[in-house]
Amino acid sequence: MFEMISLKNGLDNVKGFYSGGLNCGLRPNSEQGDLSFIRSEVPCLTTATYTTNRFCAAPIKHAKEYGDIFESDFVLINAKNANAMTGEKGLEDIKDILSKTPIETKNPIMSSTGVIGYRLPKDKIIDGLNRLDFNTKDSNALATSIMTTDRFKKEICFRVNLEDGTSFMVAAVAKGAGMINPAMATMLCFIVTDADIPKDDINELLNVAVDDSFNKISVDGDTSTNDTALLMANGESGAYNKEAFKVALKRLTFELAMMMLRDGEGSNKVVAFEVTGAKNNEEAAKAAINLSNSLLVKTALFGQDPNWGRIASTIGASGIECDEEKLVIYYDNLLIYSSEYPELDKDREDKAYKIMSKDSFKIKCNLGLGDGSYMAYGCDLSYEYVKINAEYRT
Amino acid sequence: MFEMISLKNGLDNVKGFYSGGLNCGLRPNSEQGDLSFIRSEVPCLTTATYTTNRFCAAPIKHAKEYGDIFESDFVLINAKNANAMTGEKGLEDIKDILSKTPIETKNPIMSSTGVIGYRLPKDKIIDGLNRLDFNTKDSNALATSIMTTDRFKKEICFRVNLEDGTSFMVAAVAKGAGMINPAMATMLCFIVTDADIPKDDINELLNVAVDDSFNKISVDGDTSTNDTALLMANGESGAYNKEAFKVALKRLTFELAMMMLRDGEGSNKVVAFEVTGAKNNEEAAKAAINLSNSLLVKTALFGQDPNWGRIASTIGASGIECDEEKLVIYYDNLLIYSSEYPELDKDREDKAYKIMSKDSFKIKCNLGLGDGSYMAYGCDLSYEYVKINAEYRT
Numbered sequence: 084m085f086e087m088i089s090l091k092n093g094l095d096n097v098k099g100f101y102s103g104g105l106n107c108g109l110r111p112n113s114e115q116g117d118l119s120f121i122r123s124e125v126p127c128l129t130t131a132t133y134t135t136n137r138f139c140a141a142p143i144k145h146a147k148e149y150g151d152i153f154e155s156d157f158v159l160i161n162a163k164n165a166n167a168m169t170g171e172k173g174l175e176d177i178k179d180i181l182s183k184t185p186i187e188t189k190n191p192i193m194s195s196t197g198v199i200g201y202r203l204p205k206d207k208i209i210d211g212l213n214r215l216d217f218n219t220k221d222s223n224a225l226a227t228s229i230m231t232t233d234r235f236k237k238e239i240c241f242r243v244n245l246e247d248g249t250s251f252m253v254a255a256v257a258k259g260a261g262m263i264n265p266a267m268a269t270m271l272c273f274i275v276t277d278a279d280i281p282k283d284d285i286n287e288l289l290n291v292a293v294d295d296s297f298n299k300i301s302v303d304g305d306t307s308t309n310d311t312a313l314l315m316a317n318g319e320s321g322a323y324n325k326e327a328f329k330v331a332l333k334r335l336t337f338e339l340a341m342m343m344l345r346d347g348e349g350s351n352k353v354v355a356f357e358v359t360g361a362k363n364n365e366e367a368a369k370a371a372i373n374l375s376n377s378l379l380v381k382t383a384l385f386g387q388d389p390n391w392g393r394i395a396s397t398i399g400a401s402g403i404e405c406d407e408e409k410l411v412i413y414y415d416n417l418l419i420y421s422s423e424y425p426e427l428d429k430d431r432e433d434k435a436y437k438i439m440s441k442d443s444f445k446i447k448c449n450l451g452l453g454d455g456s457y458m459a460y461g462c463d464l465s466y467e468y469v470k471i472n473a474e475y476r477t
Numbered sequence: 478m479f480e481m482i483s484l485k486n487g488l489d490n491v492k493g494f495y496s497g498g499l500n501c502g503l504r505p506n507s508e509q510g511d512l513s514f515i516r517s518e519v520p521c522l523t524t525a526t527y528t529t530n531r532f533c534a535a536p537i538k539h540a541k542e543y544g545d546i547f548e549s550d551f552v553l554i555n556a557k558n559a560n561a562m563t564g565e566k567g568l569e570d571i572k573d574i575l576s577k578t579p580i581e582t583k584n585p586i587m588s589s590t591g592v593i594g595y596r597l598p599k600d601k602i603i604d605g606l607n608r609l610d611f612n613t614k615d616s617n618a619l620a621t622s623i624m625t626t627d628r629f630k631k632e633i634c635f636r637v638n639l640e641d642g643t644s645f646m647v648a649a650v651a652k653g654a655g656m657i658n659p660a661m662a663t664m665l666c667f668i669v670t671d672a673d674i675p676k677d678d679i680n681e682l683l684n685v686a687v688d689d690s691f692n693k694i695s696v697d698g699d700t701s702t703n704d705t706a707l708l709m710a711n712g713e714s715g716a717y718n719k720e721a722f723k724v725a726l727k728r729l730t731f732e733l734a735m736m737m738l739r740d741g742e743g744s745n746k747v748v749a750f751e752v753t754g755a756k757n758n759e760e761a762a763k764a765a766i767n768l769s770n771s772l773l774v775k776t777a778l779f780g781q782d783p784n785w786g787r788i789a790s791t792i793g794a795s796g797i798e799c800d801e802e803k804l805v806i807y808y809d810n811l812l813i814y815s816s817e818y819p820e821l822d823k824d825r826e827d828k829a830y831k832i833m834s835k836d837s838f839k840i841k842c843n844l845g846l847g848d849g850s851y852m853a854y855g856c857d858l859s860y861e862y863v864k865i866n867a868e869y870r871t
Binding site: 136137139167168170198199200202306307308378382390391392395396399402404405408420422464469 | 529530532561562564592594595596701772785786787789790792793794796797798799802820821858859860863
């Protein structure tokens, strides 16, 4: 069928794309970049999915003005300031900044992450914009510049070799560590490809991939004002196969989503919540997402306490149809609860503890009622989460 | 109209009611009680509101068998074991235990709090049941026996003097500190009164009071399997006035709810979230409840960070109609955000910090869209919360 090869150095592998970053003073007294860009030699077929937050940030309002699918060759990204809740002036700031870009651009986009409610420091950003080298390939500088509370950078690249001997690249950088919530995970993700994607496919491809990745992870149940997943296709490889691209994009976004969870603010483990046997898929999703968001479940994961009562209680509280006589709970392949074995004996408790000590494991809940199923992903909640979020701005 | 006087010693003030508690071995190596009772000399008109959790515990299933309104003269309460997810056997255990009560009872009720998924230690409880002194008035022993992660006991009593010279008492004990969530707050609350409440009124009175108190507070957004608010009226005073009783019961439940919030696991402050100007009351409630549950809001409260962006973001994420040009946010009487003053200057930030340092304050959000309003109550999220809930069972 096709072959997927994982490559280092993210966007640098993709023909026709340039990226880089520098510090323009938004992060004072730091060597870490705060302003970065992605540039394409030719206009790209471009689409994006955005936050569902009603107070979406100015950069999202600005990008939406181009429509669902548009041509673009330039993205400017800043950290430390979300340009959210800044009203009409926030939009004007973006247009003003982008108009000062020292190279020709088509439908340029801006993307921002940081604190809500402050105007962008335009002078610093425009000064930085004039110092950026738009002919560099420095995906590392881009990936590190967009980090906020991230503990590690997130970049990824696949080369996909098709049966007919042609091949394309798909690469992405992302930031995301806290505030991750289904619908959609709070994050920025920039995906570029030289695949020759038809206009009719690009929206569907991105939506399906985002649904199966960023929309299934939760760190703390909050949804930000700035979430964006952007896909730019320059067509330079001339290669394309819909099925292959779909698989590659799904894997790429899923791996980035898992990286975000593993980097969830203060998180120590990634847990998959698989709900099966629900009346329907909607009910399964409700239970799985509630499990991934429950504070009591998350703190039990942190404490590695095989207290399955919190799992059951959260399912019961999610408002879906369920029956304690039919529910069965497994941690990986260990039976934790069924109505025939209600009490966890010492031996099973020890085994459960071992499973919970791992970096990642699966909690499987079969409701025994129907064919509905859903998988959500979450992480534990630690002291570190509280520390990071109590001290965020200071 | 009428006069309300606050009295010490909780249930001990109410004619015809007896209560007490002891340690029967459910809390090993402790002097704190774990088994307690409430007894009435005469059968009481009794009603209750229960958890909405689908996996409601065995004691709730048992009490529901008596119907919405019933006559009862005895409640037995145990800590450390929720008797939840214990199936048919959990129900049988209750009936067996209650049948061993050494005094005559009518429609006795059991109430449990603790870990989910284990059968009640029947022998210990029956042994304790035989050692209880059913003629004692020891509200303190009752109130301390039902505490779990509570840092302080919760009991309260009002004498209500009516215009015609008659008077009645209404008193309650409660436990509740974590897992507090609107609909309904996770807690046990036992209210007794010697008011002569007509059967037609009792349900409405309790529902209204619970809606305006326990259903408006949130510690962590989880809803337990055992929540119960029970009201027993023995009519002994012969006194009653619907309006006076309504006011007294509302104040009693509201004060208990505030005690629970103040005792919210690891919480340091109580915050009222007032949402006004919403399209309708439902939308206002959605926003207010989301604010009281948001981890990012709760950690900002703990950090005393006047980061109002998290308030705005949470409102925007709650799926209700809102407009950043119309939103106005106050902390107490300090303007924090309006679209005309988007940036918090140093002076207002200092003032905001001072407000947030208080034990309690109000966050007021006016959406500027309609007449809908709702008030929810929450608390901050601290390291202590994580510690308590990571270590709960050990």
